[in-house]
Amino acid sequence: MTTAAAHHTPVPKVSTLVAVFLTLIVFTVITTLISYIDLGEWNIVVALLIAVTKACFVAWIFMGVRYTTSLTKLFVVAGLVWLSILITLTYSDYTSRNWIYQPKPWSHTNAPYFDNKAK
Amino acid sequence: MADTIVNATEDVYPPAEEVHLKHHFATPAQQMDADTLGMWTFLITEVLFFGGMFASYAVYRNLYFPAFASTSKFMNVPLGATNTAVLICSSLTMAMAVRSAQLSQRKALIRFLLLTMFFGAIFLGIKGYEYHEKWVEHLVPGFGFHYEEVQFERNAQILFFLYFAMTGMHAIHMIVGFGLLTYLVVKARKNTFTEHYFAPVEMIGLYWHFVDIVWIFLFPMLYLIGGTR
Numbered sequence: 065m066t067t068a069a070a071h072h073t074p075v076p077k078v079s080t081l082v083a084v085f086l087t088l089i090v091f092t093v094i095t096t097l098i099s100y101i102d103l104g105e106w107n108i109v110v111a112l113l114i115a116v117t118k119a120c121f122v123a124w125i126f127m128g129v130r131y132t133t134s135l136t137k138l139f140v141v142a143g144l145v146w147l148s149i150l151i152t153l154t155y156s157d158y159t160s161r162n163w164i165y166q167p168k169p170w171s172h173t174n175a176p177y178f179d180n181k182a183k
Numbered sequence: 184m185a186d187t188i189v190n191a192t193e194d195v196y197p198p199a200e201e202v203h204l205k206h207h208f209a210t211p212a213q214q215m216d217a218d219t220l221g222m223w224t225f226l227i228t229e230v231l232f233f234g235g236m237f238a239s240y241a242v243y244r245n246l247y248f249p250a251f252a253s254t255s256k257f258m259n260v261p262l263g264a265t266n267t268a269v270l271i272c273s274s275l276t277m278a279m280a281v282r283s284a285q286l287s288q289r290k291a292l293i294r295f296l297l298l299t300m301f302f303g304a305i306f307l308g309i310k311g312y313e314y315h316e317k318w319v320e321h322l323v324p325g326f327g328f329h330y331e332e333v334q335f336e337r338n339a340q341i342l343f344f345l346y347f348a349m350t351g352m353h354a355i356h357m358i359v360g361f362g363l364l365t366y367l368v369v370k371a372r373k374n375t376f377t378e379h380y381f382a383p384v385e386m387i388g389l390y391w392h393f394v395d396i397v398w399i400f401l402f403p404m405l406y407l408i409g410g411t412r
Binding site for chain 2: 075126128
């Protein structure tokens with residue numbers, strides 16, 4: 065593998081780039097076709113797995129994460145950890161909201177005191 | 184990994200004006216590592232920016248799944264898939280452009296940058312056509328919104344709001360990328376980029392690939408929710 069002089073950055077092979085390109089195209093076709101098959105809840109799982117795989121190919125080869133320093137790799141992973149915190153905590157909040165009993169807000173209609181007075 | 188940090192004393196330097204080495208960096212390799220780290224830091228803020236929209240998508244999809252699934256038949260899946268392929272093509276030409284810059288191949292660099300812009304333009308053209316379709320079918324959220332399945336009208340509108348917010352934000356990023364690529368073409372014509380200095384090409388390449396990754400997630404999420412339904 066040749067390197068670009070001043071930075072000693074490895075130059076990717078054309079064959080590698082084209083192979084990644086073809087892989088991405090094949091995955092796009094697969095994810096489109098598979099969406100027409102009803103897998104129930106698994107449709108989104110498969111679609112996301114394929115999307116994550118494609119994203120990994122783009123990041124690792126096209127974006128050259130494989131050639132970056134350990135510190136940059138750590139930053140990339142940290143970004144994904146923060147993204148997972150963002151989605152997981154938001155999602156868990158919305159899912160678990162009805163798990164705890166919450167008294168209804170005060171109003172004339174559900175306040176027994178006023179009902180008694182009316183009689 | 185260790186070999187990416189280069190001992191300054193072992194480096195044979197090309198002419199300083201060709202390297203564009205800023206005075207606060209010891210070596211071109213150090214400058215390149217700092218550039219890359221800084222660009223990734225910016226991209227992480229972008230990940231979280233789009234992440235907020237992805238999170239709201241996840242919440243509403245969970246709450247109103249039948250309504251969300253019913254919108255898939257209004258999405259133009261062939262055009263969406265074509266656009267995915269077009270964007271992947273532009274990613275390949277961008278990667279090839281970076282490679283050409285690394286090998287000081289000026290003509291190839293300009294050619295690949297222009298090809299990347301060409302694919303980007305096709306993407307935006309198709310996207311514009313799809314927006315027009317949504318407009319004609321009264322699927323743009325707002326007072327003119329009309330949905331044939333009345334029971335889903337309110338909740339399906341949320342999906343179309345997310346659709347326009349996310350693809351719109353993505354398209355704005357593409358347009359910004361267009362400007363950046365134009366800047367690269369102008370610089371490349373002046374013969375700025377050589378094997379000793381190609382950081383701008385590589386950094387704008389990172390940005391372009393990131394925008395591609397966003398679309399890789401948008402396509403299945405917005406177009407392929409309920410394929411058979």
